[in-house]
Amino acid sequence: MLEDVLTALGGVATRAQLLAVVSRSELDRALRTGAVVRMARDRYALSSTDTAVATAHALSGVLCLTSAALHHGWAVKTVPQRPHVAVPKNRRLSAEQRGSAVIHRATHPPDDVVDGLATTKDVTLVQCLRSLPHDEALAVADSAARAGDLAALRRAGRLARGTGAARVRALAAQARAEAANPFESVLRSIALGIDGLEVEPQRLITSVTPWARPDLVDRRLRIVLEADSFEWHGDRAALRRDARRYNLLVADGWVVLRFAWEDVMHDPDHVRAVLRAVTARRTEVGCSRCPAA
Structure with a gap:
């Protein structure tokens, strides 16, 4: 389990990133067995x-x-x-x-x-x-x-x-420090190849309450891209929080696209096709309002 999480996070992770998914005892056990190594203070690797x-x-x-x-x-x-x-x-x-x-x-x-x-x-x-x-x-x-x-x-x-x-x-x-992990970086790489789509990582949206900071945001077309992982955000409280946030954004006129890790990492053609279609539709329809910075 812990090795799978570290692999999904790109092979290295902070203690906080790991403890958001696994228990302290699981991390300590992996360190004892040598499955995970400590590289530096609060930094771990396979x-x-x-x-x-x-x-x-x-x-x-x-x-x-x-x-x-x-x-x-x-x-x-x-x-x-x-x-x-x-x-x-x-x-x-x-x-x-x-x-x-x-x-x-x-x-x-x-x-x-x-x-x-x-x-x-x-x-x-x-x-x-x-x-x-x-x-x-x-x-x-x-x-x-x-x-x-x-x-x-x-x-x-x-x-x-x-x-x-x-x-x-x-x-x-x-390069952007705001990208939380390779999952988000790869999604942004795909988005950067879509004509007309201009995404920024972790852009704050203040036109909804509470404010939202999605993974990727195109302010002009009002498109939000979320790199969704059930493994990292799979408890009931997180599900409710995310559902509320997405619904508020949609009600405010945003298109919210949620992509699974497996599709982003292993089926980029599917992600690319969806982004092209939505970008073409939003460009054709136009957007009358832009969110506050």
């Missing part, structure tokens, strides 16, 4: 994070891409089953060694490596934003922003050169 470090060390390589992101405490869309490890181009590896990791042939100078184990935050961001699919890259960028690594994001935008540099700069600029 045990595979430690395993990845051991694998990189055994290969005389360094963690890169999403494995390096996890090492830095950033959440990812999908926790890799095998760690991403960069090794020099001329290093010979046995079949067993090649099977233990996703091998990337690259040589990193000492300044590009931290703790002798992983690419630095700056290099990790440049690599992730340049080469990962947009939704995976945005999940890493949002998590870096959420962790307070805004300076690293700015440096990544400045350091990027050559092919894909414009993409790195664009994704660094799109």
Whole structure:
């Protein structure tokens, strides 16, 4: 259960995020058994994070891409089953060694490596934003922003050169600390690809009482997108609170779209089709009022 929650949260989470779903005793038990490891004060990760470090060390390589992101405490869309490890181009590896990791042939100078184990935050961001699919890259960028690594994001935008540099700069600029987890980041990535839809994360809506702060908001078209997870918000009190909030928004003229984790993460075409249809209808009908800021 706890491992599933951590996986859904992107492989890393705060104590508060975990205790919102599981009991203290369950978290303590997972720590004792080694299923979950403490990375820093109030920061926890799957045990595979430690395993990845051991694998990189055994290969005389360094963690890169999403494995390096996890090492830095950033959440990812999908926790890799095998760690991403960069090794020099001329290093010979046995079949067993090649099977233990996703091998990337690259040589990193000492300044590009931290703790002798992983690419630095700056290099990790440049690599992730340049080469990962947009939704995976945005999940890493949002998590870096959420962790307070805004300076690293700015440096990544400045350091990027050559092919894909414009993409790195664009994704660094799109990063938002307000995105609570990769689920919301991936939903926003899908929404960013819809012509005419302009969503902002956690935008406060004051035209209803009590005020609402949905996951994603298009103020012009009055569209709200919610990344809904029954596992995280499944008790009766939360159900009643959410139902009231959604009904108030609809009564105020908003279209409220609720998307399940499974659809956002594994069936983006369905989400994309719904967003296109609703955006087209709202654009055609128009919106006479805009909510207060």
